[in-house]
Amino acid sequence: MANTETALKDVMTSIEGVLGVALVDYGSGMALGTLGGSKDLDLTVAAAGNTDVVRAKMRTMEMLNLKEHIEDILITLNTQIHMIRLLTGRSGKGLFLYVALDKDRANLAMARHQLRRIEADLEV
Structure with a gap:
């Protein structure tokens, strides 16, 4: 199990193009x-x-009576991709990982894959 500091370092080193x-x-x-x-x-x-983005999406899903859970939210800008990954583990309820990526250097599929792996190992 990784603590917060270890998980954040893992994001920075294992995902190409991470800005923060x-x-x-x-x-x-x-x-x-x-x-x-x-x-x-x-x-x-x-x-x-x-x-605010997470809260708005959760309210919208509730109004639509969707029984799904949010895996991630992607915001694509001209030069960056911002990814919000809601944590689903017992110790991660109410938390999300926010990752800013350089659009030209990042591989979105690999970033999502790595975030799932990091989330599974994170103990808060």
């Missing part, structure tokens, strides 16, 4: 841990903003 990663509590919008980022990618701001 955060583990976020979507109840509070607070980042429990961040790694990477830049002056143009403030991961604390991204954590709070993407909490």
